[in-house]
Amino acid sequence: MKEIIDWDKFVELNWQKKPALFDLPDEPPMNEFDFLQAVHHLVNGELEASPRIRLFADGRNIGPGEEDGLISFVGTADIRSFAELVDIATSKLDSDTFTMILNDGGKLLPEVKEKLKDFLSSLTERVGVAPSFTDIELFGGSYKNTPFGIHRDFGNDNFIFGAVGEKRYLLWPPEYFSKELQENVDFQIKDNLIIASDEALAKFKEDALAFTVTPGTFLYMPDWWHVADVQANPIQLTLHLGLYSQVDLPSLGSIFMSELLNRRSENTNIEVEYSGEQKELPSFVSELVSDIKHIVSSGELEEHANNWWKTRRKNNGFS
Numbered sequence: 001m002k003e004i005i006d007w008d009k010f011v012e013l014n015w016q017k018k019p020a021l022f023d024l025p026d027e028p029p030m031n032e033f034d035f036l037q038a039v040h041h042l043v044n045g046e047l048e049a050s051p052r053i054r055l056f057a058d059g060r061n062i063g064p065g066e067e068d069g070l071i072s073f074v075g076t077a078d079i080r081s082f083a084e085l086v087d088i089a090t091s092k093l094d095s096d097t098f099t100m101i102l103n104d105g106g107k108l109l110p111e112v113k114e115k116l117k118d119f120l121s122s123l124t125e126r127v128g129v130a131p132s133f134t135d136i137e138l139f140g141g142s143y144k145n146t147p148f149g150i151h152r153d154f155g156n157d158n159f160i161f162g163a164v165g166e167k168r169y170l171l172w173p174p175e176y177f178s179k180e181l182q183e184n185v186d187f188q189i190k191d192n193l194i195i196a197s198d199e200a201l202a203k204f205k206e207d208a209l210a211f212t213v214t215p216g217t218f219l220y221m222p223d224w225w226h227v228a229d230v231q232a233n234p235i236q237l238t239l240h241l242g243l244y245s246q247v248d249l250p251s252l253g254s255i256f257m258s259e260l261l262n263r264r265s266e267n268t269n270i271e272v273e274y275s276g277e278q279k280e281l282p283s284f285v286s287e288l289v290s291d292i293k294h295i296v297s298s299g300e301l302e303e304h305a306n307n308w309w310k311t312r313r314k315n316n317g318f319s
């Protein structure tokens, strides 16, 4: 499902919230060398601020003490590849697998942040995608699966860039884990995680859409259910640009409506009306409808939307 990047096509995918794998027309925003150099800066205390790092050994979350230990240990070694870093980590942690998750990646990789800003700004210009905020994250190591399994990050669409090795992602649309499926397959949803037997997981895998991200490609992943399911050499590293709460008409509408309601509540004391046993539609609703008609016909809604849009586009979601 690899495609030459076509932003016009991307607009369609974005609005329909459909995942797709693209070829990068230029160099990847971060390669293996950029990452190793950044780790070197981190351990030598050359960064202005430290990113948040979470480490897992055989899926077990490692406490902050061990995390600091790992960073200083890595700093003393002359590491030439990501595979070597993973080797050092697993031998120090005495584990078979190692997972590294890093948030606030812009703190570790300021130059990469600039490249991602450019990437997103050209996208904003062309297709009008402006997130409310962004996060740059790194996910890598020698694991076969995401340690916490199939999960969903609500309101968080991702661009996933390959940096080292191959990483396969399995994706399911939001409606997949439905009540109807629950009648036939035994699983639970807890804190946006899927809890299921191996047998059930095998069935889910059969139904998944699979995409393999490599250096030179990137995956657009809307906020679907997902899990990394690494097939080949387990050593891999990906760079994620997470876009939170993207532009959508319902959110624009609801922001405007809540402001409108607040405006009316000053006049009609809505809170008092709602606090009683309200069986019928309150009379202010019809007044509100005529207010909305007036606001739309007078152009006030358009003005409001334009202001909202300008604020949203100001920095492409980068703080």
Ligand SMILES: [Fe+2]
Pocket (backbone or CB within 6 Å): 151, 152, 153, 226
């Ligand atoms: Fe996730």
